[in-house]
Amino acid sequence: MVNRVEVFAAIRRDARVEGMSIRALAEKHGVHRRTVRQALEGAEPPPRKTPVRMSPRLAPFKSAIDEMLTCDLDAPRKQRHTARRVHVRLIEEHAATNLSYSTVRDYVRVRRAQIDLAAGRRNEVMVPQEHAPAAEAEVDFGEVYVILAGVKTKCRMFTFRLSYSGKAIHRVYATEGQEAFLEGHIDAFNEIGGIPTRHIRYDNLTSAVSKVVVARGHDPARDRVENSRWLLFRSHYGFDAFYCQPGIAGAHEKGGVEGEVGRFRRTHLVPMPVVDSLDELNEKIREWDLADERRRINDRIRTVADDFAQERQLLAPVPVEGFEPGLILTPRVDRSSLITVRMARYSVPARFIHRRVRVSLRASEVVVFDPDKSGRTQIARHPRVVTKGGQCVDLDHYLEVLKGKPGALPGSTALAQARASGVFTAAHEAFWANARRRLGDADGTRELIDVLLLHRHLPAAAVEAGLTAAISVGATSADVVALEARLHLAKTDAIAVVEHAGAVGGAGSGRHLVAQRHLDEQQDVARDVVAEARRRKVVSLTERLLLDPAAVIAGLPPDTRPLPSVEKYDQLLRLRTGTDNHPAPPTEQARPARPALSVEETP
Structure with a gap:
């Protein structure tokens, strides 16, 4: 397609340079003489006229369409006429069977905007805004x-x-x-x-x-x-x-x-x-x-x-005192030691059964407080459950109850959720299996519960290390697990002290001789603890005792401890009387018999 601006420029150039007539210019450039006159009048071509398309079939129905679109001004936004609905109504109510959908669609698109504008719906103007900093x-x-x-x-x-x-x-x-x-x-x-x-x-x-x-x-x-x-x-x-x-x-x-x-x-x-x-x-x-x-x-x-x-730098300061964002509720604990919050259930310690507790329902968690201790003592914390009828149960909340009912542990919901979350590890499973095999289901489960109670006072890593050490020698006692867990914790702390002392020791100077000497002493003690922890090994007599008790007794190291003596207590008696010639206390044979009490004298 030839650019009209280029044609106008060529016509004006030929008329200016060659002095050609309008007829000659029209013949040379292949245009009408009217176009030549327009080019000579101005360099910019006039805009083309858009042809107005006639819709003779639509004309009888324009008033009906306008009425439908006008009714939409008061109708809900989601219940207004679409072009398809307008076309269907025209066919059903006005017998417009020869009217095409595209004709109705084009008219509705243009006419709806005109009606909305006339009603003040589309005359809103957006004004650019400037925002001050921190405002x-x-x-x-x-x-x-x-x-x-x-x-x-x-x-x-x-x-x-x-x-x-x-x-x-x-x-x-x-x-x-x-x-x-x-x-x-x-x-x-x-x-x-x-x-x-x-x-x-x-x-x-x-x-x-x-x-x-x-x-x-x-x-x-x-x-x-x-x-x-x-x-x-x-x-x-x-x-x-x-x-x-x-x-x-x-x-x-x-x-x-x-x-x-x-x-x-x-x-x-x-x-x-x-x-x-x-x-x-x-x-x-x-x-x-x-x-x-x-x-x-x-x-x-x-x-x-x-x-x-x-x-x-221009923002207002944040208050020092915080704000509790959670919704405060006071549900009652049911007989299963569960509370219901927003159609979900959460566990609390069993000692709160049939009592009301204070709950802070937050966006991602549920925090439960003891209402009898100023409302600030936290007794449970759970991630928020968003599913209707969901449960979040903590095994720790039922340990005291399970100690008396060990048979309820294997099928409990708390144990299933502890396994799913990874809190109840493979080490727990192995210890429990050994304990039930050697001590029976009830006593073995009670030993496991004693191990689970250790989590309240010791880190999970220490308890797991104690379980691993006990399993390695076949021990099934919670006391062995506790001992090895505390030994592991002491070893970890000692290693941390050694590393800290080594890191700080290199930066010492003459001005800090006292501090450096104290660090050296800590480092020596820590090394001794680590060496003792590495040297010690768990000795389990349980398995050997079951196989051969005599061999176990014969294999024990000799007892070199001195025999017990009451000499120091005798010295205390002599000091009390002020003389070293205090008579010796009567023996069992020489001590007079105490007379029996009568019925009236019996306290």
């Missing part, structure tokens, strides 16, 4: 899917974005409840090191807004009845809330965070992340948030980190 922020929730412990799970992503720098904080929670809403704010404030000074923009989510007030003659988008706990939270941290218009109409009022949710989801959560817990995912998200500070938003010259460095 404003935006908050929103977004939907994300996560492969959580091998299961595709629908979660909610909390997003907090500073309007000036674009610095954003993201957290993924199992629900969109108020506890997640408050916890997300607390994490965001602590992460950025401050609070916006003007306000934070929100949707009309139920975690903050109890009711949207619509009054005649007033702007229905700004009047709200806020949740009382949300008011307490805002008062504690000292910031104001700005609520956007309800529905899609208010989405542009916090467009920054709306776009941030999609950007982060597409950038970091595609494909779906595979994690064992939401805590693991949120740790990754913290790293991604820091990495995103190096990006530039749109056509900005500076990075997010550069703008945030300026904004951080």
Whole structure:
């Protein structure tokens, strides 16, 4: 296709240089003489006229279509006429059988916009905004899917974005409840090191807004009845809330965070992340948030980190006193030592059966407190269960009960969950099998329970080391496990002291001779402990005693300890009387018999 601008330029050049007539120019360039006259009048070609297509078959039905589209002005957004529905109604109600769908579709597309504009629906103009540093922020929730412990799970992503720098904080929670809403704010404030000074923009989510007030003659988008706990939270941290218009109409009022949710989801959560817990995912998200500070938003010259460095200094300080984000509940413990929180069940120690406990329901965990000790003594902590009817049971909460009912342990839910979580290890299984084989099911299980009780006072690694040592020699006593666990713990601490002393010892100087001498002494003691721990070996007499008791007794080392003596007690008696000639106490034969008491004298 020949460019009309080039044709006009050639015509004007020939007329100017050659002095050709209009007829000659038209013949040379193959155009109409009217086009030559247009080129001589101006260098820019006139716009082409768009032909108006006639729709004679549609004309009788335009008024009916306009009536349908006008009714849509008051109809719900999801129950308005589509072009397909308009075409069907025209056929059914007006016998428009010869009218094609494409004709109706083109008319509806143009006419709907005209009717909406006439009704004031499409005359809203977006005004560009400037945000002062540290003044404003935006908050929103977004939907994300996560492969959580091998299961595709629908979660909610909390997003907090500073309007000036674009610095954003993201957290993924199992629900969109108020506890997640408050916890997300607390994490965001602590992460950025401050609070916006003007306000934070929100949707009309139920975690903050109890009711949207619509009054005649007033702007229905700004009047709200806020949740009382949300008011307490805002008062504690000292910031104001700005609520956007309800529905899609208010989405542009916090467009920054709306776009941030999609950007982060597409950038970091595609494909779906595979994690064992939401805590693991949120740790990754913290790293991604820091990495995103190096990006530039749109056509900005500076990075997010550069703008945030300026904004951080102007934020209001975070209060020193913290805020409990969890929802406080007081459920009663049932006979199975379980409490029910949001249609899920959690275990507590068995001593609290039939009593009420204080529960803090948080976004990712459930914390249980003893109500009789100022409400601050923690008695249980569980990850939050989001499935309806789910259970989270801790084996430690039932150990005292199982000590008296050892037969209930093998089929218990607590043991099954302990195995699934890895708390009940292969070492526990091997020790339990040996103990039941040698001591019987009941006594062997009780020994295992005594071993499990050691976890309350010793680290899991130490107890597992004690189990390994006991299993290696065939010991089935919890006392052996406890002894070896404490020995392992002492050995670990001694090695840490040796390493620390070795690291610090090289940096010593004459000014720290006393400190250096103290470190040397610690290092010598630690080396002795390590050497003793390596030299010692568990000696089990159980297996050998079952095979040959005489050989065990004969194989014992000789007892070189002196015989016991009461000479020192005799010296105390002489010191008490002040003389060394104190008569010796009467022997059993010389001691007079005590007269028997009568019935009346019996105490």
